[in-house]
Amino acid sequence: MELNQQIEQDKNDLVQSVQELVRIRSIQGEAQEGKPFGADVDEALNKALAMAEKMGFRTVNLDGYIGYAEYGEGEDYVGILGHLDVVPEGDGWLYPPYAAEIHDGKIYGRGTMDDKAPIIAALYGLKAIKDLQLPLKHKVRVIFGTNEESGCQEMEYYLAREKAPVSGFTPDAEYPIIYAEKGITFFDLVRKLEANHEGDVVIKTIKGGQRANMVPDYCEAQIVTKDSAKLIKTIEEFAGSTGYAVFAEPQDRGVVIKSKGVSAHGSLPHLGKNAIMQMMQLLEQLRLGDNDTTRFIAFLNKYVGMETDGKSFGVDLEDKESGKLSFNVGIISLEDNEVRLGLNLRYPVTFCLEDMMDLIYKRLEGTGIQVELNLHQQPLYFSVDHPLIKSLQKVYTEQTGMEATLLAIGGGTYAKEMPNIVAFGPIMPGEEDLDHQANEYIKIEHLVLNAKIYAHAIYELAK
Structure with a gap:
């Protein structure tokens, strides 16, 4: 449980990092030189990469389209794919949608659940692995997408220049595991x-x-x-x-x-x-x-x-x-x-x-x-016996104590844009799904739990 202890030590930094990103109104805007999805989305990408660089990761910015933080050695890599762009805030908020205020143990703001907080939770999960110097067979990339809400154009740009991961997940849906998408x-x-x-x-x-x-x-x-x-x-x-x-x-x-x-x-x-x-x-x-x-x-x-x-x-x-x-x-x-x-x-x-x-x-x-x-x-479908599915089921059950049932959905997740990954969290069973709605929030206890789950998932897939 060393990973969990390390994440508990980083809890305050994790919360602060999420707040910093949520305060950026990263809605797609007019394209500019080197900023294909606008200045605000570009600001969020640079902020996330700066956070990762400060943690000691190697970072790459692919011409403003997409970026990633990388750790480890080897040709193949495990990919964790999330996005920093958000949909417009709309009306009806109890608290300012870009203030990242904390009320009753919840961080409120656009992107707290979809998808800034989850991808930063994954980044802190990888940081815990790095800080503990746990040995890995594959290197790991935390990939910061920038156009998921408006067409996923950044994924085509990425896959034209980078190889696909051998396995991985996107923290952009719900738990336990979405193994099939129509x-x-x-x-x-x-x-x-x-x-x-x-x-x-x-x-x-x-x-x-x-x-x-x-x-x-x-x-x-x-x-x-x-x-x-x-x-x-x-x-x-x-x-x-x-x-x-x-x-x-x-x-x-x-x-x-x-x-x-x-x-x-x-x-x-x-x-x-x-x-x-x-x-x-x-x-x-x-x-x-x-x-x-x-x-x-x-x-x-x-x-x-x-x-x-x-x-x-x-x-x-x-x-x-x-x-x-x-x-x-x-x-x-x-x-x-x-x-x-x-x-x-x-x-x-x-x-x-x-x-x-x-x-x-x-x-x-x-x-x-x-x-x-x-x-x-095209449909996304992994066999129930696929090693990726089995690994994520093992981690989810160990970290939550709950059965890792498999979900099939009619909607489409970010997993359809990247080969060899599935949607895994961040919404816990029984919790509200406030993606794209007013008063979007993430509970701090669930933010920390996500970081722990993702740390163990990354280690399980890359060790």
Whole structure:
């Protein structure tokens, strides 16, 4: 337990280092010479490297994109990957988001949990190994990312210039260990609307959702009709029979229909209420005639509806490792003779992209609907018997006394950006996840515990 004793000795320095970093508002800004993600992110990177250099580590700054602190000898290395950039603070804070104030044993501020405090905890874990002069087989790098919140561009820059680690972890998720992350896709379904609208009711525009990876909580349709009162009555009857929060307001030459749902993360669409799909069900009840728009709406209602697992669409993939595919309709835009639907599908880890896309193309045959794939992240999956998983399980159980169960998630972590690593902490089981929320904090006792866990994990992987 020498490592734990060493970290206890460094506790005050660890807390102070976290506070110094949190006080930097390291949100991505305008690129400058040698500062690709802005001056504030660059300041945070230089601060972290200066801390590491003061501890006696060799440090490298890769042109402002990313940096690392290194200890030990050898060709191969164990990598600990965290990030110093943060999302905007938003409103609703009890304490200033960049003051790093301590209240009731908690450090408050943007980045205290995501991800400044955890990566500094790992740095102090490595410092304990260095101070005790424990022998290592592999060298170790604590890598400071700078663009995780805005696209992970720094990782491409790093891997083009440096070899990947042989093993490691990212302290940027939750405990115990995330061994499986579903494949993530963002794509649009696009349909040109060539057949003109005919009938008593005509859709002028539809707009809904903010991002494909969010369950939309609002959708709006502008409708042209000669009998607004009759249309509004139909909508009220639909709302009464379904319980959906849909209503209409009269406007010049028609009405505007509003659908309100409940937002949720795109990886957990079943936790929300989809305002777009509520709107689609309503629109099919109106006298819209026979045209490309109504055929698109009918297609969505038949093959998607309110489902979140892709069953009716024919893509209900599932495995025992990570569960069911998730299917989220996130954005819709209908205007200028085109409708565009933004989807976020996350498929189980034992399948590949082609397994899913072949089923999608089969469903779309003969519909005139085209697919535009915008982003794809392959699944991350480690066998339960993988040495990395076994090593981290051993450390977690020894340091916490709790069972090191394995987690499979629909979200994506930093581990997808770097080969041979998994997400490991820092959020303890049962604790609040305040990442990206107001009043983000880390308990000092958990900061210290993380440093101990990470010290033992680094030693276990590198000894």
